[in-house]
Amino acid sequence: MSQRLVSLVIRHTHRIPVLTVPAGTAASGGQGAVVARQLDAALMTAGFKLAAPLLERLSGMSGAAVGLTARWTLDTVRRLVGDHVRHNAYFIDFPAGVPDTLDFWMGCVREALADEGAREKVLDQLSAGVVDLLTLPSYGHYQHAYEEMLAAHDELIAAAGDRLTVLHPGGALAEEVTALYLALAGRTTPLGEEGLSDLAVLARHCAGGPQPETIPVRENRAVVNLARLDAGAEPLLDTVTDVLRLACAWSEGDVTLAEPTRFRSMPRRIRRALLAGLDAVVADAPAKLADVTAHREAFKRLGERLHPHEHPRWPHAAEVFAVARGERQAPSLDSRVEERLGERDVIGAARLLAAAPGKLFRSVDRLLRLCSTQEERDAVLAAAERAAPKASGRVLLSVREHLANRARETGERRVFINRSGRPWTVEDDRPPVPPAARARLAAVLDAETRRRLPEPARLLVDPGVLDVALPLSGKASAAGLGVLPRGSRSPVDGELLRFFTYWKQSERTTDYDLSALLLDADYQTIGWLSYTALKEVEGVHSGDVTDAPDGASEFIDLRLAAARGEVIVPQVNIFAGEGFEEVEESFFGFMLRDAEQKGRPFEPRTVRMKSELRGPGRVALPLVFVRGGDGGWHAKWLHVYLRGAPSANRVEGNRATVATLLRAFAERDHLTVRHLVELMADRAGTTTLWDGGPVPDGPVTFLGLERPEGLHPDSVVVTPENLSALIPG
Template sequence: MDTLESLVIARRLRVPIDAPAAPTSGWGEVAARQLDAALLSVGFKCSAALLERLAGLPGETVVDLGVRVLAAVRHLVGDHIQHNVYFVEFPKNVPDNVEFWVGLLRQAMLDPVAAASVQPATLNLLALPGYGRYQHTYADLLAAHAELIPLAGDRVTVLELGASLEAEARELYFSLAGSEVPLSAEDLVALRSLAAFCAEEPERIPMRESRAVVNEVRLAAGRPLLVDTVTDVLRLACGCSGGDVTLATPTRFRSFSRSERRALLRALDAVASPAKLGDVSKHRERWKRLGERLHPGEHPQFPRAAHVFEVARGVRQARGLDSRVEAALSAGRTGEAVELLEKTPGALLRRLDHLLRSGTSASAVLEAAEKAAAGASGRVLLSLREHLQNRFTPAAGRVFANRHGRAWTTADTRSPIEENVVSRAVAILDEEITRRLPDPGTLIVAPEALDIALPLSGKAVAPGLGMLPRGSLSAVDGELLRFFVHWRQAERRTDYDLSALMLDASYGNPQHISWTSYHNAFAEYSGDLVDAADGASEFIDIRLAQAKRSIIIPQVNIYAGEAFDEAAEAFFGYMTRDAEQEGMPFEPRTVRMKSDLRGAGRVALPLVFLRGDDGAWRVKWLHLYLKGHPGFNQVEGNRVTASLLVRSIVERDHLRVRYLADLLRRKGSPGEHTTYIGLQAPADLPEGARVYTPGTLHELIPA
């Protein structure tokens, strides 16, 4: 229960309360105000409704609930651990690099034991005594820093009053399960917990991975499975084996009980039509391994299920749609390819650019696209709309990112498409998207929400505080920018390096801050840590008004040890402060964004800070990872790749809330109900208003 409660608080910023109000002696009100004060110290506060509700509860209940709420929000903001730094007075008195290394060498030479190991021919500076490990305690750090001066610009996130835990969990479950965009790995884990807790299910579960997670619960309960392709059964088998339902990584299948084998084979038999057997070849080896666990030969009552494994072994032939389409296109038979794709509207629209460049009649292709638009998902329509609006924009390169955020670029070698053809395609999409949008009634959109990118995929975005989809833009308030990384190794020594690549407006004239360059005229580095058995934190401080570059790209390099998703804990974030605020290196109320690091890459590029022509700074969200090297990654070594990737994302015109807001205004008219889109709902909204914030923005994507 505590896990679900923390999940609701972190994802919804709502506090579930089951206990009914009862007459109290007044201690509940005192405890509620004490909780509110404690929350304010980490940048949160209770809404008026929540405070009033808590005041009506017994004091003991408020105290118990307050402990859990405070723990949840401290973890959300990254304040659940004590952040120490290598240089105790950071950002003051950070030494010059040469001065620092000379000091370490001098210290080593004065130690007879250490001096004996210092050989000039094989000198390893990183192995010098005292390097890369804390030289003081957290208490020493506290003594070296004054308390934070609270200012009006500090972040204050309001926690709202929730309904019962059961009701809040159900609402979150329906939101995640009914999402029209793929969920992140963390959301799939949350969905699994919610599916096991909630008795009801949403009527529609559009995403295949989400459906597999829900099917795990249905299989355990002996209920019918929700499958309509053979791959749905494969995803379910992977999920039941503790593997990856996205099929991105191999799964070692467990042994299934006889009832489970029958249920899986029955579901497979129901969907394994000849037309769908073509999908088997995409995951041929996985099907072979699964067949070894399901023993289809022992169940002759499911003959079509047996055909799946015959295709996997090559005993039976089945050509998939993709291979037939590729064969037609390779032979120049575009009309045939279009006819094949008309059976799968989403696939046709995903190939629209290719079809329009294939040399056949653009009118015929657009006519097929217009028919397909009515049958494709809203996410496909929006993704194609974003693609087409960038078709004529010169870019540094085409950028691609997989489901893990691993990114790469390539030159754009596509042949052009006539502008009138693209304009007609865009008009078709706009008309269909508008048709699917609900009547918003009275629409209110907060100005700061207009530049949030639509969440067309959530896979690369780990949930956290202040997270926005890739391509989103938001203002940076404050004179001091400080970003941070914290990690704790699981089994072996792990060294992450926080760095910053700084470029001018033309993405040239590079400069960096890292363990090889501790400071410059406007930035300081907190010091390099090379071991995180008990956790390690690194910071970079930047005085924005004095910055000599217009583009600042923070990055986290894995120098040695465990990958981001192997470490016991790893997260990144940034804070902003005013010049007169000192305080500790980590102050939770100044944190604007914090999220876990994960992904298969060895270099993380979470976001980029950009200075506009007006001198104001904004942040654009990247959620990207570079492959990097197996070890010894440094900011100097990936400068060109990082610059090109960031430039490709920055120059891309992402589809934003502004676009949907314009369509909603065009469709709707002021009415009895209200729709609000913003970063956080205001307190004065009419009762029953439909609210979309970053945590529920995926609900805006039409079906």
């Protein structure tokens, strides 16, 4: 468990906690200083480095303690960057030596004709006029060992632009774990899949220790409640849906309630805890029975496991399942609001929604569109003004982003992305919201957000973080290294852009295909790089691997200066086999290199981004690269999964869908860190843009992509790893 906890701290904070050597650990050779320097050198090959204070601290420890730290740290950072697996390439000397596509295919056919076992089948296919590449013995499988590929490449030439991620000193492991638990559990925005899994580990470890003052995100609360239940503590329940989520967590189901959970048979202890929780919630606030209708079927299935009729001591719990079965009426707030709107009573609907500030703000656009008089608009806006102090910061900022996009003319396409990362677009045929109403509402939202933001004495801002989108949902990003929330923009400085993907199948033959679509400024197709087009003016593809029992990698090299068009869309298509959520492992990333740099196809210190591929579709679009007006390139983060076809997905087949999605996505404005910095600057003593030089001597509030060395220990540091801390509660 200790190694996993250390790994969690390093991944989430880029700090290395202080370790003590367990009893019985063999001492390593040499003193701490020697092992610490060796660790620093090993880390640099993976693109990481020890901060000077951390190197000094480790140097003063025993060799055994530093050796233990080194093993756990190296394992963690190599996984972070994707260097924990062997990245082979189909063409041994990639990016050199990649043949013309048709020449390569014909070579595979000739080799098959020379193979007595394959000749007859290939001749039959040739007589029919179509050859299946997958039946050719030399196609789709590595023709050389990993060690042979390594021997074919020169050492990487170091370049000033290589990534170097600094690791900083942390406190004692127990302190770091507790702080991380409190930060994740108390977040104001939902966690992604990996974040929820990490929180579950931490919650079990910290169940008996300090707890956050509030757990505002219900999915997080469900994970914490499960740990509390296992530890014999009372779960934190204040809605019937909290109890449902806890039941899903105990059954290893979906605590977000997006997917149905198959409830397991529950022991008496668990049944009693859930029934008692339901009974207490309803007894305290009978109106909360109305929440049952939103998840009626799930409550029915839960009732089959809890047998509430056998427990007369909890009569209010039985009422929950009576509502679920339709035996008792409990009109929801939504149904009562719809009734008012059906009667054209906009003011009455706004009054009802005032009891639920989040629902009011999520409905405010619709209410304003339905207003027919200025009196109605004033009433809706007045209700929003009164509700603003009671709404969550995430809701306020989400509506603020929505308003920024409502200033556009109708007729354009709207893009929607669900919690699973699946996108779709529709034509925007909504009537406009009057500009005066938009401006008044935006002023209310900004004023309330500004009131909740901290008042730093000195605000130090790295300009590189200003275009990072606010993480209003943990579902809008993916786990990994250098990953930014959906909608973020980041510059791309380099001559060679190399994409990579890796996957390892679990049970079935699985074929993933890395591709890159090249588009012009109007999102029209110019060309692509894939297994069907190995070479283009812009670059080369490393070759098609069609089976991955031991893992497989594919690469694409692009020369940015030579790239035609204005948009580059990397994508991972599932041609056959297991989905992204079924394989043992799969991830995507990109590297940046100078033209003279050599090295292996995969060099960890040139990796700028690596993200896990865990989505429901069959086509992954992690990000898109766009050329700016100055000729430079920047990345815009997508984190979406197209549904695709059950099999044989190819870049050629999804061009129209991708173009439509990207056009709608490009037209959408995302709220970024810049917005909060502008609001916070009004309350800060001084605001300074950091130029990368020495940092101030005293404590500051620092916002940036990475923590700089030398910050005062009392400084507040916000980086992409804890960017959600910037979202006010």
